[in-house]
Amino acid sequence: MSFYWNHRAFAHESPRFKLAGYLKAIAAVLLIIWLFRDPLRLGKYNDWLVYSIVALLFAFELLSVGRWFGVTVSGVIFALAKGSFWTSxxxxxxxxxxxxxxxxxxxxxxxAYSVVLAIAGLLLAKFDEKSLDLKVERKAYEFNxxxxxxxxxxGTGKAxxxxFGRKRVGYVVDGNVTLHAETPIGRITRKLLSPFVVWTERDIAGRKASADPAFVERTNELLKVGKIYRKDKKGNAVDLGIIKVYEGEGFEYVRLPFIEVIESPTGEEVRIGPLRFREGTPETIPKExxxxxxxxxxxxxxxxxxxxxxxxxxxxxxxxxxxxxxxSGDEVLSLGETVSLRSSDISVVVGRGRAKIRIGDAVISAREGSVRIRAGGKTHYLKNPGAYRLVMDKARxxxxxxxxxxxxxxxxxxTLLRKRVRELLDELTGYLE
Structure with missing residues (x-):
């Protein structure tokens, strides 16, 4: 699996969006009350309940604007169009x-209002596209x-x-910084070449510092030129109010009226109205x-x-x-339940009670307490627990x-690998005598 992280172009849960969710729930409750108004003896409030439901529909749509890219004019127009549509x-x-x-x-x-507003939103979206681009602000903060x-x-520097649009999606850092990451095969350490970008929703900035306008201009150009280093498919995002599409980092998200599709590395989910079909365990893009x-x-x-x-x-x-x-090139190392090392002329695999070592024309394999050796045009078989354990241990x-x-x-x-294989062959020779 591979990833490319261009920007955080997916739902961000701020208090405003949580409030929108609450209003949506209240609207649903009022709708149920309106449906049962006569048994509840609320018939005289028929029109007022309708007004309240419509008002909550519009409030929900307007508060939901900017969930992906920040508030835009076209986003507000589309929200009004959606509110008008659901009202109709x-x-x-x-x-x-x-x-x-x-x-x-x-x-x-x-x-009619929903149609007119939707057309207006599409026209205005053309102007918003210009602002929906990555841009380094002319502000600097201390980075520690x-x-x-x-x-x-x-390390230290300036952030x-x-x-992206009106939403902060990360920081460009200029400074003397070292990155370290812990992995199951050891610690990765790299002294980062300035400038570098950190795509994150976290606030990593300190106190305000003086900005360098020339650095900002150079970095904006580098953000565009940096796309030539992309090795994976570009992440795409579209937010047109009633239509939402996001693709990237192994995730795909499509939302249309009454239909929502989520595809992630761990599963898929399709929602059609109240129906939900799931395969595996789909996950949303993690916020962290x-x-x-x-x-x-x-x-x-x-x-x-x-x-x-x-x-x-x-x-x-x-x-x-x-x-x-x-x-790295044709060299592949895999660590997990099965451990393997592969190259054009080398293969070492061990796991699940089996092991196989191949280098050149020499092949040593072990399974179920037996060992097979092929070297120098000859093949030898050993049914020996000691030899079997030796091959398993040496391979790992x-x-x-x-x-x-x-x-x-x-x-x-x-050179070291050939030496280890020769040592193993010498030790196995003792079992052949």
């Missing part, structure tokens, strides 16, 4: 539920390091906020996520939930839980020994 639906079907003819007569008017669980930034990327080269570290990826010019490391995968030892050099970007030490 309510007034239209209300005729058969005891609504007054006078209020029912406004259904067509409300629908930050911690993100098993990822740390140590410049980065906005971070990407650190140098703007002058291809180094990038991304953490989304328990998944971590480090991408450099020479190698990449992916961590998901206890599963670790290292790649070889992988662990090589992993230390791999995480430092040194690649497979073939």
């Amino acid at each position: 639906v309510f007034l239209f079907f209300g005729r058969w539920l005891g609504m007054s003819e006078e209020l029912h007569g406004y259904a067509g008017t409300a629908f 390091g930050a911690e993100f669980g098993n990822i740390g930034l140590e 410049y906020p980065v906005k 996520a971070i990407t650190v990327r140098e703007l002058r080269n291809g180094f990038q570290l991304t953490k989304v939930g328990d998944r971590l990826m480090v991408q450099t010019e020479e190698y990449s490391i992916e961590v998901e839980g206890e599963r670790v995968t290292y790649r 030892e070889i992988v662990e020994e090589q992993s230390a050099g791999l995480i430092e970007g040194l690649g497979i030490d073939r």
Whole structure:
């Protein structure tokens, strides 16, 4: 699995959005009360209940504006269009539920307003597109390091906020900073080349400091040029009020009226009205996520939930839980339930009671208490528990020994590997006598 973290273009739960959720719930309760108004002896408040429900619909839509990109003019217009649309639906079907003819007569008017407002929103969205771009602000704050669980930034410098539209999505840092990240195969340490960007919702800025306008201009250009280092599919986001689409970081989210689709690395979910169909355990994009990327080269570290990826010019490391995968050219190291080290002419695999070592034309395999050796054009079989345990232990030892050099970007030490295989063959020779 791979990740690319461009910006936080998904739902952000602020108090305003929580209030919108409460108003939506209140509107639902009032709708139920309105449906049972006669048994509840509230028939004389028929029209007032309708007014309240309509007002709550509009309040909910307006308070929900900017959940992804911040408040925009087109977003407000689309919210009014949605409010008008749902009002027209309510007034239209209300005729058969005891609504007054006078209020029912406004259904067509409300629908007409929804169409006009939707068209206006689409036209205004063209102007909002210009502001929906990454931009470094001309403000600077002191930066004194930050911690993100098993990822740390140590050092000092200046942090410049980065906005996408009207929402802050991260910081560009100019300073002397070292990054460290703990992984199952060791600690990754890198002195970051300034400037670098930190995509996060966390506030990592300190006191206000003097800004460098020239640095801001250069960094804005680097944010655009930096796209050439992207190795994964670009994340996309569209928010048109009634239509929402997000794609990136292994997540896909599509929302249309009455339909919502969530696809994540752990499962999928489709909602059609009140019906919900689920496969696996779909998850939303975690709020606590971070990407650190140098703007002058291809180094990038991304953490989304328990998944971590480090991408450099020479190698990449992916961590998901206890599963670790290292790649550099044709060299691949995998650590998990099964441990393996692979290259064009080398293969070491151990796990689940089996082990196999291949280097050149020499192959040593072990399974179910037996050992098979093929070297120098000859094949030998051993049914010996001691030989079996020896191969299992040596195979795991070889992988662990090589992993230390791999995480430092040194690649497979073939000389050392051949030495270990020769030592293993010499020890196995004793079992053949």
